[in-house]
Amino acid sequence: MDVPEVGRLLDVAGRVVAVTGAGSGLGRGIAARFAEAGARVVAHHRASRDGALALAERLGPARAVAVGGDLSREADAQALVGRAVEAFGRLDVLVNNAGTYPLAGLLDMTAAQWDEVVAANLTSVFLCTRAAARQMVAQGGGGAVVNVTSIEAESPLPSHSHYAAAKAGAAAHTRAAAQELGRHGIRVNAVAPGLVWREGIEEAWPEGVARYLAAAPLGRLGRPEDVADACLFLASPAARWITGASLVLDGGLSAGAAF
Numbered sequence: 001m002d003v004p005e006v007g008r009l010l011d012v013a014g015r016v017v018a019v020t021g022a023g024s025g026l027g028r029g030i031a032a033r034f035a036e037a038g039a040r041v042v043a044h045h046r047a048s049r050d051g052a053l054a055l056a057e058r059l060g061p062a063r064a065v066a067v068g069g070d071l072s073r074e075a076d077a078q079a080l081v082g083r084a085v086e087a088f089g090r091l092d093v094l095v096n097n098a099g100t101y102p103l104a105g106l107l108d109m110t111a112a113q114w115d116e117v118v119a120a121n122l123t124s125v126f127l128c129t130r131a132a133a134r135q136m137v138a139q140g141g142g143g144a145v146v147n148v149t150s151i152e153a154e155s156p157l158p159s160h161s162h163y164a165a166a167k168a169g170a171a172a173h174t175r176a177a178a179q180e181l182g183r184h185g186i187r188v189n190a191v192a193p194g195l196v197w198r199e200g201i202e203e204a205w206p207e208g209v210a211r212y213l214a215a216a217p218l219g220r221l222g223r224p225e226d227v228a229d230a231c232l233f234l235a236s237p238a239a240r241w242i243t244g245a246s247l248v249l250d251g252g253l254s255a256g257a258a259f
Contacts, residue, residue, distance in 0.1 A: 009238035013038030016088040017235070018080060020071055020128060021098030023048025025198050026148070028055060029224025030095055030231050035059050037232055042084045042091075044098065046070060061087075071098055072119035077127035081135050090139050093235045094132040096125045096170070097148040103159040114162045121166035125173055129188070133181055142185025144235040147174050148227070149192045151250050167192075171246055178244030187243040189234045194250025196222040217252035 004011070017034045021027035023045035031043045032055065041064040045052035052066040067083040069076030084091040099121040104113050129145055136143035153171045156164030171190055178188040195201075195212045201221070202209050213219060230247050233239055248254055 004237045004240075010037065010232060010236045012093070012232065012236055014040070015092040015235075016040045016042065016084055016090050017093040017095065018042040018044065018084050018091060018128075018132065019095045019097060020044040020080070020124065021046070021048075022055065022066075023051035026193075026196055026224045026227055027095075027097040028052075030097060030148075030228040031055060031064075033225060033228035033232055034093075034095075034235075035063060039093070040064065040088050042067060042080065042087065044069065044071070044080055046098065071124035071128055074127055077124065077131045080128065081131040085135065091132055091135050092141075092143050094128060094143075094145045095148065095231050095235070096128055096145065098124055099148070099166075101160070101163045104162065105159050106161050109162065117162040118166045118169075121163065122169045122173070125170045129173070129177055133177075133184070133186055136186050137184045142187070144239075145174075145177065145181075145186065145188040146231045146234045147171075147188070147190040148231075149174070149190045149246065151192050151194045151248060151254055153192060155254065174246065175244045182243055187234075187239070189239070189242060189244065190246040191227055191230045191234065192246050192248045192250075193222055193227050194248075194253050196224060196227060212253065215253055215256070216250065217255065220251060222249060222251065 017039045019027055019031040022031040022043035031041050035041045043052040043055050043066045045068050056064040056066040065087045071077050147170050149171045150167040152164040153167040174188055174190040230249055
């Protein structure tokens with residue numbers, strides 16, 4: 001295998017990258033960062049249609065398209081991959097970021113609440129990974145999948161049993177898929193973020209933010225770009241011998257006691 005020049009280690013120019021949940025927040029940051037690095041982007045949205053359309057409009061049709069859908073449905077996951085092929089002729093990278101994280105205490109949680117969170121955070125990972133991998137195998141040349149999990153896969157918070165279980169499942173799926181898809185040149189890895197800043201988080205959860213800032217050695221929340229750059233690394237030639245791994249991004253929080 002040829003070793004890329006140092007200047008090309010993070011080169012994704014011309015590659016086609018699908019980012020799920022790209023209409024707002026973390027997903028939008030990931031999609032924008034890949035576009036900045038020269039990739040062509042398929043920005044998926046479900047609830048944040050306007051954000052995904054604005055991103056695609058800003059980048060232009062030669063560099064980005066937006067596509068809606070409920071990725072816990074098989075047909076919509078397949079349609080996401082189909083739109084990438086229709087727009088750009090192939091798919092090289094999938095970033096499974098879409099999900100939801102509502103609070104619900106275990107004793108009061110309904111089966112419908114459980115199913116909704118597991119479908120959004122875990123079933124979508126399976127369906128999108130399978131659809132993307134089938135396309136990557138058919139077109140040849142390998143590919144990369146990056147799953148956005150969470151530090152809650154290892155350290156759950158109260159009222160998040162459904163979310164933590166789904167993210168733990170996504171982490172295990174990452175390792176299982178890596179074993180099966182490696183022979184096709186497809187690498188599957190995960191990033192596990194801690195608390196990432198979003199608009200209004202300080203007002204919505206002041207006590208949680210304060211505890212996090214006090215406990216994290218780097219003394220700040222994550223930013224979407226922090227997670228995006230890790231995804232970029234794992235999708236790039238710099239990570240060419242990395243598969244089945246999970247990269248923790250939490251400002252050092254997990255190095256010590258929980259916050």
